[in-house]
Amino acid sequence: MTTQPIAPAAPKRAMWPLYAAGFTTAFGAHGVAANLGGFSEDAVTSLLVLGGLLALYDGAEVLLKPVFGSLADRIGGKPVLLGGLIAFAAASALYAIADSPGWLWAARLGQGAAASAFSPSASAMVARLNPAAKRGRAFGSYGFYKSIGYTLGPLLGGVLVWAGGLRLLFTVMAMCAAAVAVWAALAVPVVPPLPRKRQTVADLARRLADRSFLAPTAALAAATAALSVGVGFLPVSGAAAGLGTVATGAAVSVLAATAAVVQPKAGRALDAGRLTTRTGLLAGLLITAAGLAAAMLPGLTGVLAAAVLIGTGTGLITPLGFAALAASTPEERMGQTMGSAELGRELGDAGGPLLVAGVATVSTLTSGYAALAVLLAAGPLLALAVRPRTARASK
Numbered sequence: 001m002t003t004q005p006i007a008p009a010a011p012k013r014a015m016w017p018l019y020a021a022g023f024t025t026a027f028g029a030h031g032v033a034a035n036l037g038g039f040s041e042d043a044v045t046s047l048l049v050l051g052g053l054l055a056l057y058d059g060a061e062v063l064l065k066p067v068f069g070s071l072a073d074r075i076g077g078k079p080v081l082l083g084g085l086i087a088f089a090a091a092s093a094l095y096a097i098a099d100s101p102g103w104l105w106a107a108r109l110g111q112g113a114a115a116s117a118f119s120p121s122a123s124a125m126v127a128r129l130n131p132a133a134k135r136g137r138a139f140g141s142y143g144f145y146k147s148i149g150y151t152l153g154p155l156l157g158g159v160l161v162w163a164g165g166l167r168l169l170f171t172v173m174a175m176c177a178a179a180v181a182v183w184a185a186l187a188v189p190v191v192p193p194l195p196r197k198r199q200t201v202a203d204l205a206r207r208l209a210d211r212s213f214l215a216p217t218a219a220l221a222a223a224t225a226a227l228s229v230g231v232g233f234l235p236v237s238g239a240a241a242g243l244g245t246v247a248t249g250a251a252v253s254v255l256a257a258t259a260a261v262v263q264p265k266a267g268r269a270l271d272a273g274r275l276t277t278r279t280g281l282l283a284g285l286l287i288t289a290a291g292l293a294a295a296m297l298p299g300l301t302g303v304l305a306a307a308v309l310i311g312t313g314t315g316l317i318t319p320l321g322f323a324a325l326a327a328s329t330p331e332e333r334m335g336q337t338m339g340s341a342e343l344g345r346e347l348g349d350a351g352g353p354l355l356v357a358g359v360a361t362v363s364t365l366t367s368g369y370a371a372l373a374v375l376l377a378a379g380p381l382l383a384l385a386v387r388p389r390t391a392r393a394s395k
Helices: 012-033 047-075 077-098 101-128 132-187 201-209 211-240 245-271 277-294 299-327 331-362 365-394
Strands: none
Touching: 012 047, 012 077, 012 101, 012 132, 047 077, 047 101, 047 331, 077 101, 077 132, 101 132, 101 299, 101 331, 132 245, 132 299, 211 245, 211 277, 211 299, 211 331, 211 365, 245 277, 245 299, 277 299, 277 365, 299 331, 331 365
């Protein structure tokens, strides 16, 4: 680990483009995904085709985020950030210009690969540009704007598709990414790479297997799993209870809005010393598990209670998890850690819905919620049970 002093916090104007990059990747992921199913039949001809288009974006992120995170450590975060934003704009413009089913596949793959570059580099630069005492607030704000992107993506994307088709949505995405790239080029300072000791594959494996990496990353993956389940399955529960699309859509919006509001508050509490990482992560996991348990209740009460609790729990976990990772990571390896942690989140994003759907297939959706709730609560309850024994043994 290097011993170079960490620079003071960057001015706020330098952070806004990084928050905008977080919004762009969230908007890009959900804005298209939520509207592909209603697109013209010549491009999305079956559920299999729809699933393939959805998987392209996430699959590219799973494979490439650790790679681009390591590249950010090697050459600096800003070049990778700018390159990813420019590539995202180009991939979006590709379909906006070509407007053919084949190019839609290429554009979606290009968007996912580009987001794999600028997403981990942006989070790494959030850490590098802020001292440890202010990282909770910084990651809380970064998570807030990503949540806004997740919230507005389906809604704004639907309006754009209604007004001008999928080409208009891709045009707006291209313009958004290009504008953020110009903004970042002008306002974000250069964060030069730090000297690094040679790292073998065994060294990397040991660092990623360490509790200081595994615990926050597992919490982030669990939070993302619950969030995906809430967004995907709460409308199903609402519809089964006779609720209309407006009510179920409002419940999902409550979930995302709650997560967005809680994240900056959790980050500020961490920086002020009112909340510790361990306590916050454990509380977040238990609250999220309670939200999944609430989803088992019938009617609007269960759906809304689940939305609020899942949003609160994930809002606690996200900034604290990233702040914990940044605190335990050598400055010169920040990109690699953030890229690997993002990989964990992507696995949670896919694994949570798969688990709930698998259990629901052989039983009921209520059982699916219960299975994920038990999985999320098991870790915190085990930690709370083991710690007192360890403390007594050490006396």
